[in-house]
Amino acid sequence: MSMQSTHPHTTAWRLWRRNGLIWAALMLLLALTLVLAYVPMGWLTPAAGIVIAFSKAGLVILLFMELAKARPLIRLAAMAGVVFLAVLFALTLADVLSRLAGR
Amino acid sequence: MSETTSLLKEPWQYFDRQREAGTFGIWVFLASELLFFGALILTYTVCRIENVAAFAAAGRETNIWYGTINTAILLTSSLTMAMASQAAAANEGLRRLILWCLAATAALGLAFLVVKGFEYREDIERHLVPGAHFGLKQTAAQLFFGLYWIVTGVHAVHLTIGIIMVVRLTLLGYLNKFQLDENPEIQVTGLYWHLVDIIWIFLYPLIYLPGRTS
Numbered sequence: 674m675s676m677q678s679t680h681p682h683t684t685a686w687r688l689w690r691r692n693g694l695i696w697a698a699l700m701l702l703l704a705l706t707l708v709l710a711y712v713p714m715g716w717l718t719p720a721a722g723i724v725i726a727f728s729k730a731g732l733v734i735l736l737f738m739e740l741a742k743a744r745p746l747i748r749l750a751a752m753a754g755v756v757f758l759a760v761l762f763a764l765t766l767a768d769v770l771s772r773l774a775g776r
Numbered sequence: 777m778s779e780t781t782s783l784l785k786e787p788w789q790y791f792d793r794q795r796e797a798g799t800f801g802i803w804v805f806l807a808s809e810l811l812f813f814g815a816l817i818l819t820y821t822v823c824r825i826e827n828v829a830a831f832a833a834a835g836r837e838t839n840i841w842y843g844t845i846n847t848a849i850l851l852t853s854s855l856t857m858a859m860a861s862q863a864a865a866a867n868e869g870l871r872r873l874i875l876w877c878l879a880a881t882a883a884l885g886l887a888f889l890v891v892k893g894f895e896y897r898e899d900i901e902r903h904l905v906p907g908a909h910f911g912l913k914q915t916a917a918q919l920f921f922g923l924y925w926i927v928t929g930v931h932a933v934h935l936t937i938g939i940i941m942v943v944r945l946t947l948l949g950y951l952n953k954f955q956l957d958e959n960p961e962i963q964v965t966g967l968y969w970h971l972v973d974i975i976w977i978f979l980y981p982l983i984y985l986p987g988r989t990s
Contacts, residue, residue: 681868688862696855703847707840710985718989722981729851729977737858738970744796747803754807758814762821769822 695736702729780958795960802964806971809934813975816927820982823919830916835986837904837912838924842895843984846888847976853884854973857942861966867957871949874956878946881969885939892932924983931979934972941965 706725712718735741740751780791788794824831860877863870903911905925906918945965949956956962 681870684866684868685863685870685873688859688866692855692858692862695858696852699851699854700848703844703851706981706985707844710981710988713989719981719986722985726978726981730974733854733970733974733977737854738967739862743799746796747799750800750803750807753804754810757807758810761811761814762818765818765822769825773825 692737695732699729699732702732782955783959791958795963798960798964799967802967806967809971809975813927813930813978816923816930817978817982820920820923820927823916823923824986827914827916827919830914831920832987832990833912833914834917834920834924835984836988836990837902837917838984839895839898840984840988842891842898843980846891846895847980849884849888849891850973850976853881853888854970856880856884857966857969861963864956864959864962869957871956874962875946875949878942878949878962882939882942882946885935885942885969888935889932889939892928927979928983931972931975934975938965938969938972942969 702725706722709721709725710718714721734751740748743751784791784794788797856877860874860881863873863877899905899921903909904921906922910918910921912918942965945962948954954961
């Protein structure tokens with residue numbers, strides 16, 4: 674995508690098109706997650722809700738927050754939170770789930 | 777088209793450095809916010825694993841329409857916030873677009889709080905508050921609603937702070953108190969706004985979608 678444009682209106686239109694498409698994708702995912710919540714699929718039903726939440730968050734982080742084109746230092750700062758959150762979840766759930774399996 | 781010299785603040789010598797530091801700083805803050813909300817969501821996860829049936833029954837009691845409409849409102853506010861931030865970064869004098877998008881973002885944030893207020897009133901009327909007069913027969917459902925009030929309450933506080941910051945940007949820009957083009961404050965505020973949206977993206981399936989199949 675070229676960042677050069679000769680007229681402000683061209684830029685405005687380009688920004689609406691780019692971000693409008695992302696917004697439309699987010700709305701479609703919202704509709705999808707709402708519908709899937711009513712479909713009985715066992716453990717897949719709550720899993721679908723979480724997977725779609727990750728997809729929506731991914732769109733917002735990478736495209737609205739522009740992490741996809743951010744510098745490595747910024748990406749590192751963003752990843753730090755995700756990594757420590759993963760550690761928190763992994764260690765706690767390893768404990769909780771293994772106790773549950775022993776019951 | 778504008779100069780960046782008016783935006784340069786102490787202690788920075790170069791505007792690029794200042795902008796980079798601002799973006800880096802807010803991302804470090806957002807990572808800490810992620811851990812804060814992550815711990816609450818982890819508590820929810822553990823409680824839900826141990827009380828599957830009660831959490832399904834509790835989730836069914838939430839108002840899915842208020843929840844879904846609010847999700848759509850916040851996602852749309854992220855669109856207008858991203859537009860304001862990127863229009864400012866484009867540095868092409870898109871003043872009207874930036875101001876309208878900032879105002880729309882704040883208005884959508886307020887709309888979310890209004891809907892949430894109606895929802896809270898309904899929840900209270902239906903005795904969905906943990907305690908002696910709790911409305912559901914499953915005791916463990918109180919764990920769900922205890923977390924519901926805490927997490928949505930803290931989220932609403934975050935959103936209120938976001939609204940104040942966006943209104944501030946709108947007013948300063950409208951009154952020509954500062955330059956909108958290339959102003960890093962718009963981007964930094966935007967990043968905070970998007971995080972508040974992301975937290976809600978995860979709260980939506982955890983609060984409103986459990987127990988809908990039965």
